[in-house]
Amino acid sequence: MHTNCIKMAHHQLDSLDKKILKxxxxxxxxxxxxxxxACNVSGAAIHQRIQKLTSLGVLKGSQFxxxxxxxxxxxxxxxxxxxxxxxxxxxxxxxLRKIPEVVECHYTTGGYDMFIKIYAINNHHLLNIIxxxxxPLGLSRSETIVAFNAVIDRQLPVMDLPLDID
Numbered sequence: 001m002h003t004n005c006i007k008m009a010h011h012q013l014d015s016l017d018k019k020i021l022k023x024x025x026x027x028x029x030x031x032x033x034x035x036x037x038a039c040n041v042s043g044a045a046i047h048q049r050i051q052k053l054t055s056l057g058v059l060k061g062s063q064f065x066x067x068x069x070x071x072x073x074x075x076x077x078x079x080x081x082x083x084x085x086x087x088x089x090x091x092x093x094x095x096l097r098k099i100p101e102v103v104e105c106h107y108t109t110g111g112y113d114m115f116i117k118i119y120a121i122n123n124h125h126l127l128n129i130i131x132x133x134x135x136p137l138g139l140s141r142s143e144t145i146v147a148f149n150a151v152i153d154r155q156l157p158v159m160d161l162p163l164d165i166d
Contacts, residue, residue, distance in 0.1 A: 013058070013158075016041065020049055021058070021158040028062040073101075073119035075126050076150075079134070080112035080143040089113070092137050099133050112143075 013021070016039055023035050032050070036043045053059045068076065083092060089107070096102045096116065104117040120126035126146075134142060 017049060017053065017058075018158050020046060021053070024050075024059075024062075025155050025158065068119045072121055075120040075122055076147040077118050077120065077126055078145045078147065079116050079118065079130070080108075080145075081114040081116065081134070081137075082111070082140045082142065083113045084138045084140045086113050088138055095137050099129070101129055101133075 019039050020035055023030055023038060032046045033043045036046045039046065050059065054061075081092075083089070092114065093105060096105050096114075099118075101118045101120055102116050103119060106115045107113075108115045118126070118129060120129055123146075126144075130142065130144065
């Protein structure tokens, strides 16, 4: 049963899909005609495949990646949140969406109710965010881990998945 859930959760990608994904993952600004030449198909075919992959949710758009440090955010922190009332998940998530420094929020297993990633200008700013913006959300407590730097920061590579995952 577990294997069927895995197979249903991902889309069957053919070799052309995978080649396209590898090329655009390396450079989202690569021209479709260049991708078409490398894949030995027409530009229209690439455009159609990109639209298909987008409509399937395999591709989630494209964006420029801003380096937080270059715009003054020198502190990156991961914070485990413990809620006083765990049934308030939805309200807390909506409140977290309004805090621009929060860049990720995850429901997790383990002790935390939620796990977030935030950027702050410095440690003083981080303290202010925790005290002024997070604590009023109904936290019983939080645990903060400051990251010094990301030694690996990449997208998941496109590769063949094993047929049987147990």
